[in-house]
Amino acid sequence: xxxxxxxxxxxxxxxxxxxxxxxxxxxxxxxxxxxxxxxxxxxxxxxxxxxxxxxxxxxxxxxxxxxxxxxxxxxxxxxxxxxxxxxxxxxxxxxxxxxxxxxxxxxxxxxxxxxxxxxxxxxxxxxxxxxxxxxxxxxxxxxxxxxxxxxxxxxxxxxxxxxxxxxxxxxxxxxxxxxxxxxxxxxxxxxx
Amino acid sequence: xxxxxxxxxxxxxxxxxxxxxxxxxxxxxxxxxxxxxxxxxxxxxxxxxxxxxxxxxxxxxxxxxxxxxxxxxxxxxxxxxxxxxxxxxxxxxxxxxxxxxxxxxxxxxxxxxxxxxxxxxxxxxxxxxxxxxxxxxxxxxxxxxxxxxxxxxxxxxxxxxxxxxxxxxxxxxxxxxxxxxxxxxxxxxxxx
DNA sequence: ACTGTTATTGTACAACTGTATGATAACATA
DNA sequence: TATGTTATCATACAGTTGTACAATAACAGT
Numbered sequence: 119x120x121x122x123x124x125x126x127x128x129x130x131x132x133x134x135x136x137x138x139x140x141x142x143x144x145x146x147x148x149x150x151x152x153x154x155x156x157x158x159x160x161x162x163x164x165x166x167x168x169x170x171x172x173x174x175x176x177x178x179x180x181x182x183x184x185x186x187x188x189x190x191x192x193x194x195x196x197x198x199x200x201x202x203x204x205x206x207x208x209x210x211x212x213x214x215x216x217x218x219x220x221x222x223x224x225x226x227x228x229x230x231x232x233x234x235x236x237x238x239x240x241x242x243x244x245x246x247x248x249x250x251x252x253x254x255x256x257x258x259x260x261x262x263x264x265x266x267x268x269x270x271x272x273x274x275x276x277x278x279x280x281x282x283x284x285x286x287x288x289x290x291x292x293x294x295x296x297x298x299x300x301x302x303x304x305x306x307x308x309x310x
Numbered sequence: 311x312x313x314x315x316x317x318x319x320x321x322x323x324x325x326x327x328x329x330x331x332x333x334x335x336x337x338x339x340x341x342x343x344x345x346x347x348x349x350x351x352x353x354x355x356x357x358x359x360x361x362x363x364x365x366x367x368x369x370x371x372x373x374x375x376x377x378x379x380x381x382x383x384x385x386x387x388x389x390x391x392x393x394x395x396x397x398x399x400x401x402x403x404x405x406x407x408x409x410x411x412x413x414x415x416x417x418x419x420x421x422x423x424x425x426x427x428x429x430x431x432x433x434x435x436x437x438x439x440x441x442x443x444x445x446x447x448x449x450x451x452x453x454x455x456x457x458x459x460x461x462x463x464x465x466x467x468x469x470x471x472x473x474x475x476x477x478x479x480x481x482x483x484x485x486x487x488x489x490x491x492x493x494x495x496x497x498x499x500x501x502x
Numbered sequence: 503a504c505t506g507t508t509a510t511t512g513t514a515c516a517a518c519t520g521t522a523t524g525a526t527a528a529c530a531t532a
Numbered sequence: 533t534a535t536g537t538t539a540t541c542a543t544a545c546a547g548t549t550g551t552a553c554a555a556t557a558a559c560a561g562t
Contacts, residue, residue: 125509125558152548161511166550168509235435238428246474268475268491269498275471276464282438283463299460306461308500317528317539344518353541358520360539 130168132158137175146176146231173238176231180241183228184248187221191252214256215277218249219296222281226289233285242278250274318360324350325357329367338368338423365430368423372433375420376440379413383444406448407469410441411488414473418481425477434470442466 136158140149149172155162169175191214222229232241250270257266280299284291291299328350332341341364347354361367383406414421424433445462472491476483483491 123509123559129510150548151550162549163512163551164510170550234431236430236432239426239431239434240428242431242434243427266498268472269495271471271475272468272492272495273471273499275474276468279463279465279467279470280460282467283460300464303461303464304499306458307465307496315529315539321540342518343520354519355521355542356540362520 126168129158129160129164132160133165133168133175134179137172137179141231145234146172147236173240177240177244180228180232180244183225184244186225187218187245187248188252190217190221191256214252215300216293216297218277219281219284219293222284223289223293229281229285230289233282246274246278249277321350321352321356322360324352325360325367326371329364329371333423337426338364339428365432369432369436372420372424372436375417376436378417379410379437379440380444382409382413406444407492408485408489410469411473411476411485414476415481415485421473421477422481425474438466438470441469 133154136154137149140154140157151165151172152162154172154175155165158165231237232245253270253274277300280296280303283299284296325346328346329341332346332349343357343364344354346364346367347357350357423429424437442462445466449458469492472488472495475491476488
């Protein structure tokens, strides 16, 4: 059984490095296949043997980011927020949502691309589905409640809404700030 | 002063009709400039005189859809929901949100494209900003409350989250169904 | 080491892209 | 009606795209 063909490993590594380098200077949308292959020193035909477009490579990047999102959502949370120290008002926050904020902050450079204008919605939906899956696994033990699917999509996209606003403020707020915004928002909603 | 150059009007009309026709058979992503110009019987150079890519034409389409969204959000609401007749439990729904659902249903064919995978996020953000603006104008009289911007983005994207789920069920639910989903979702959130 | 499989390369091709140019026709205004 | 402006067209060009093919080299299993 083939575990890893060294030729493929080498080729993909070259492509990854090339894309990483090019992304430092130009937008994902502005990078074309020829340029990427030139930078990676691989034949263009080889690229098409593995991918269809430049975005597919970025998609593989983002898939690893999504893995981190899922891992950090599941693992025991050891981060002590300054908020939790200061006051107990925030104790009833869903403590897991803050991990999403941490994750986004960690991969800030990626989310600047994913949430930017004029990129494919594919990455957005990858993000959406990942968060939504986490929410579902988190709330139900065992069976999936079909009737709740609108609730999950509502909550998932609401959180992404906060992250979009975060992105638009150039990620200036801290993770704790984002948590405060979430709590305040939930307060506004439950009060109406 | 030039109000409308007949040449431009004619050209754009041809492009609009061509794009409309092509969209019946293929995805927006699969329509290229050459094909569009061939269908519209205009010179390719003329296209580039007005636009940069096929998506720009669709953007003009969607801008009109957005105008309808804003109009229908503002105009006095005359639609009597079966829900409002049946029960009074739903009287405290934000009555204006249902208009968004009506609008999406009305332009279902458009939102099938906007919300589909692998299209530009540009249209998503146009939709997002339109709804968000409406929410803001709706809640404040006069000055804009900067501190509430996360609340607006949260609520806006939450509603779009419902619409994404609606899209994924192929818009099978009725507008009233969507209203029920919204109310149920808000109930779940306020109960937690 | 041998053999069949497969990834990579170079090359080629028709089609599309984005831009530029000059000619022409439609436009606006005096 | 005459004149300057500008949208459209035809053409051209270098570069990209997606695909195809044969040759070659790297791989996996016997």
